[in-house]
Amino acid sequence: MRSASLHDYTLHELSIALKNKKVSSKELTSYFLARINSYDPDLNSFITITAEHAYRQAEMADAQHKKGTAGPLTGIPIAHKDIFCTNYIKTSCASKMLDNFIAPYDASLVNALNQAGAVLLGKTNMDEFAMGSSNETSFYGPSKNPWDLTRVPGGSSGGSSAAVAARLVPAATATDTGGSIRQPAAFCNLTGLKPTYGRVSRYGLIAFASSLDQAGPITQTAEDAALLMNVMAGFDEKDSSSVNEPVPDYTRSLNDSIQGLSIGLPKEYFSSDLDPHVAAILETAIKQYERLGARVKTVSLPNCHLAIPLYYIIASAECSSNLARYDGIRYGYRCSNPLNLCDLYERTRAEGFGEEVKRRLLMGTYVLSAGYYDAYYLRAQKIRSLIMQEFKEAFQQVDILLGPTTPTTAFKLGEKIRDPISMYLSDIYTSAINLAGLPALSIPAGFIDGLPFGMQLISPPFTEGKLLNVAHRYQQVTDWHKKLPKGF
Amino acid sequence: MTISLNDVKKVAKLASLRITEQEAHRYVENLQGILELAKQLKTVDIESIQPITHCIDLPQHLRVDQVTESNQRDRLQQLTEYVQSGLYCVPLVIESR
Numbered sequence: 001m002r003s004a005s006l007h008d009y010t011l012h013e014l015s016i017a018l019k020n021k022k023v024s025s026k027e028l029t030s031y032f033l034a035r036i037n038s039y040d041p042d043l044n045s046f047i048t049i050t051a052e053h054a055y056r057q058a059e060m061a062d063a064q065h066k067k068g069t070a071g072p073l074t075g076i077p078i079a080h081k082d083i084f085c086t087n088y089i090k091t092s093c094a095s096k097m098l099d100n101f102i103a104p105y106d107a108s109l110v111n112a113l114n115q116a117g118a119v120l121l122g123k124t125n126m127d128e129f130a131m132g133s134s135n136e137t138s139f140y141g142p143s144k145n146p147w148d149l150t151r152v153p154g155g156s157s158g159g160s161s162a163a164v165a166a167r168l169v170p171a172a173t174a175t176d177t178g179g180s181i182r183q184p185a186a187f188c189n190l191t192g193l194k195p196t197y198g199r200v201s202r203y204g205l206i207a208f209a210s211s212l213d214q215a216g217p218i219t220q221t222a223e224d225a226a227l228l229m230n231v232m233a234g235f236d237e238k239d240s241s242s243v244n245e246p247v248p249d250y251t252r253s254l255n256d257s258i259q260g261l262s263i264g265l266p267k268e269y270f271s272s273d274l275d276p277h278v279a280a281i282l283e284t285a286i287k288q289y290e291r292l293g294a295r296v297k298t299v300s301l302p303n304c305h306l307a308i309p310l311y312y313i314i315a316s317a318e319c320s321s322n323l324a325r326y327d328g329i330r331y332g333y334r335c336s337n338p339l340n341l342c343d344l345y346e347r348t349r350a351e352g353f354g355e356e357v358k359r360r361l362l363m364g365t366y367v368l369s370a371g372y373y374d375a376y377y378l379r380a381q382k383i384r385s386l387i388m389q390e391f392k393e394a395f396q397q398v399d400i401l402l403g404p405t406t407p408t409t410a411f412k413l414g415e416k417i418r419d420p421i422s423m424y425l426s427d428i429y430t431s432a433i434n435l436a437g438l439p440a441l442s443i444p445a446g447f448i449d450g451l452p453f454g455m456q457l458i459s460p461p462f463t464e465g466k467l468l469n470v471a472h473r474y475q476q477v478t479d480w481h482k483k484l485p486k487g488f
Numbered sequence: 489m490t491i492s493l494n495d496v497k498k499v500a501k502l503a504s505l506r507i508t509e510q511e512a513h514r515y516v517e518n519l520q521g522i523l524e525l526a527k528q529l530k531t532v533d534i535e536s537i538q539p540i541t542h543c544i545d546l547p548q549h550l551r552v553d554q555v556t557e558s559n560q561r562d563r564l565q566q567l568t569e570y571v572q573s574g575l576y577c578v579p580l581v582i583e584s585r
Contacts, residue, residue: 104563197543211543237551243544303532309525316522320503327504329576331567340579346506358505359518362496365503366519375489376526381539383532388540421521437543461544 006031007167008484011076011224014170018065018075025061025075029054029119032077036121036168039488045143045153045162047082048090049122057119064117072227074117079172081160082123083130084110084215085204089120093206094138095128097326097333097352107204108236109173109215116231121169125159128354129323130177130208132156133426135184136417137356144413145187146485147451151410154184160218161188166488171219171228175205177212178311179405179430182442185218186405186454189444189483191471192218193225196461197437198243201236209318210241212311212434221481222443222471226250229464245462253465254472259293261470264398266301269429278404278453281446285455285474286402292473299394299401303386307432308424310387312360313367313380314435319357320364326352359420388436391458400470401458404429405442409451429456439464443471444480452480491519 006028009017017023033051040046054077061075085091085103087110092098106114114120127137135158136142145153146166153162157174161184164172174181176194185192193216200215207213217228230251235244265286270279286296328334328348335351338344353361367376394401407428416423433440438458445455459467475481496515500507507515542548561574570577 101567104560104567235549237549240549241542242549243546244549306528306532309522309527309529312522313526313529324504329568329570329578330564334568334570338579341581342504344579345504349504350506353505358507359515361503361505362499362515363519363522365499366491366495369499369502376529378539379529379532379534382534382537383529385537385540386532386534388543420518421525424522424525 007035009170010220011170011227012221014076015072015227019070021065025058025065025119026055028075028077029058029121032121032169039166039168042149043144043146043162043166043168044141045125045159045166045168046079046122047092047094047125047140047159050089050120053089054119054121057114061117061119071116073113073231076118077121077169078113078118079121079124079160079163079169080110081126081157081172081174083126083175083206084173085206086110086120086123089123091123091206092139093129094126094140095353095357096139099139099333101332105204108201108238109232110204112231112234113173124157124163124172127156127158128357129206129319130156130175130180131319131356131360133179133183133423134411134416135159136413137354139354142413145410146488147188147410151412151451152187154187154410156180157184157218161185161190161192164188164190164218164220165485167484171217171224173215174218175213175215176434177209177315178434179427181216181218182405182430182440182454182456183427186442187410187452189452189481190218190220191222191225191441191443191481192216193229193441193464193467194433194439195229195233195464196439198241199439199462199464200232201234201239201242203236203238207322209315210322211318212315214434221475222441222468223251223254225441226254226468226472229468233464248465250465250468253469256469257293258289258470258473261294261400262398263289263294263296264299264394264401265296266304266394266401266403267298268301268304269403274404275408277448278407281448281453282402282404282455285445288474288477292477297398299397301390301394301432303383303390304432306383307387307435308428310380310383310435311427311431312363312424313376314384316360316364317368317377318364320361320368323357323361328352356420384435387432391436391438395460399459400466403456405454405456409448409453433458437461439467441467441471443474444483446480489523491516491523
C-alpha cells in the first residue's frame with residue numbers, strides 16, 4: 001500500500017488492508033498522527049492527542065493480526081469525542097470545569113471499541129458539554145471546517161467532523177442530543193448516524209440531556225458506520241435506559257435491494273421557505289432513489305415546527321439537573337479562596353462554565369421552578385408525546401423519511417454566536433428526531449457554492465440496518481461522499 | 489409570559505451560579521427570546537395527552553442488586569488536590585466559638 005495516500009482509504013478499505021497485511025496498525029497510527037501534527041494547528045479538531053497510548057494499542061493490534069485473532073476494527077485508528085470518559089486520559093467535555101479531569105474509568109462505548117482493537121489517536125474538540133451547534137462554545141476555541149477555514153464545522157461534534165473530513169483519522173465517535181452528529185456530518189461532507197435512543201450505551205458519556213443524548217459514529221461512508229455500529233450498539237446493564245434488543249450484523253444488509261422501498265417526504269420540510277438550492281439537491285437525490293426502485297409519497301408531521309422550543313425546554317431542564325454535580329468539591333475546577341461553602345459553589349460554577357452552558361442552566365432551572373413546571377416542562381413532555389405519535393403515523397404509511405439535515409450549508413465562524421436563537425434554529429430538522437428517540441443519519445447529497453450539503457434519512461426505532469442500507473445504496477451510485485476538501 | 493430581572497437573579501441563586509448585574513440583564517434578554525419561541529407551545533391542546541417517560545415503550549430493565557464495583561476511594565480522591573487524611577476539604581460550614 002502506498003503510504004503517501006493512506007488517508008484516501010475508507011475505514012472498510014483500511015480494515016481489508018490490515019487483514020491482508022498490506023499495512024500494519026503501527027504504520028497507520030504513525031501516518032495519521034503525523035497528519036494530525038501537520039494539519040491540526042489549523043483545524044483545532046483535537047483537545048488531546050494520545051500518541052503513546054495509540055502506539056501501545058497498535059502494537060497489540062499488530063500482534064493480533066499476526067496471531068490471526070483480529071476483527072474488522074483491530075488496528076484501525078479512531079478518535080473519541082471528548083465527552084466519552086477514557087480511563088487515565090483527560091476527559092474535558094471542552095469545559096474549563098473539567099480541564100483537569102482525568103477520567104477514572106472507560107465509557108462502555110470506549111471499552112467496546114478497545115476490546116474490538118481500535119486504536120485511539122485522541123479526543124476531539126466539541127461545544128462545551130455538547131451545548132452548541134458550531135463548536136464555538138468550546139473552552140479550547142472553535143474547530144474549523146476543512147472545506148472553508150472561515151466557517152464552522154458544525155456542532156456539537158465539530159472536532160470529530162473536522163478531523164474525519166480532513167482525514168486526520170478515518171472515523172470518529174460523536175454524540176447527538178439535538179443534531180450534534182448529523183449537523184456536523186452534513187457541514188463536513190460526511191456520514192453521521194444517530195442511533196435509536198437506547199441502542200448505544202450512555203454509560204460514561206458525560207450527561208447533557210439524558211432523555212435525548214445518544215452516541216453514534218461519524219464516518220466517510222455508510223459502510224464504515226455499519227462496521228462501527230456492529231461494535232458500538234448493544235445492551236448495557238450499566239445504562240438504565242439501554243434497550244435489550246438483539247444487534248444485527250449491520251454490514252450484512254448494506255447491499256439489500258431497495259426496490260419497492262417507500263420514502264416519505266414530510267411536506268413541512270419541503271415548504272416554500274426551503275432554499276431553492278437545497279430543494280434542487282433533494283430533488284436530484286429523490287430522483288436517484290426512484291431510479292433505484294424506491295417509491296415516493298408525501299406525508300405530514302403537523303407539529304414538527306414545535307421541535308425547537310420543545311427541545312430547548314426539555315434539554316435545558318435536564319441539563320440544569322445533570323450539571324448540578326459540578327460543585328468544585330470532588331473533581332473538576334474549584335474557585336480560589338472561597339469565603340464559605342455557598343461562595344465556593346457559586347463562584348466555581350460561574351468561573352468554570354461558559355456563557356452558553358450558563359444560559360441553559362438558567363433556562364432549565366427556570367422551567368423547572370415552582371409555578372412554571374406545569375406551564376413549560378410538563379406541557380413540553382406532553383407535546384413531545386404528540387410528536388412521537390406523528391412519526392409513528394408517518395411510518396405506518398412509509399418505510400423511511402427523507403429531508404434536509406440543515407436549512408443551510410456551514411455558516412461563518414462568529415456569524416451566529418451572539419444570537420442564540422438563530423443558532424438554535426440551525427437544528428430545526430434534527431431535534432424532533434431526538435425528541436421521538438428515532439434513528440436518523442445524514443449523508444452527503446451535493447454542494448452549494450463549494451460547500452457540502454447533507455440529506456437526512458429517518459426510520460422507525462431499531463431499524464439502523466435499513467437506514468444504513470438505504471444510505472449505502474445511494475453511495476454506490478453517487479460520489480458526493482468521495483469529494484475531499486482541498487489542502488489536506 | 490415575561491421574565492424579570494428578579495426572576496433571573498432568583499433562578500441564578502437556585503442554580504448556584506454567581507452572576508453580575510450586567511450578566512443578569514443579558515440573560516433576561518436571552519431567556520425572554522427562548523420563552524417567546526416557547527409561546528407556540530400554548531397553541532396545542534394537551535388535555536388528553538399523557539407526558540412521555542421513555543421514547544421506547546418498554547419496561548424498565550432492573551439489574552440484580554449486588555455490588556459490582558470495587559472500592560476505588562484512593563484513586564477517586566486523586567481527582568482533587570483538596571483532600572486531607574482521606575477526607576474532602578471544604579470551607580468551614582459550622583462556625584467555631
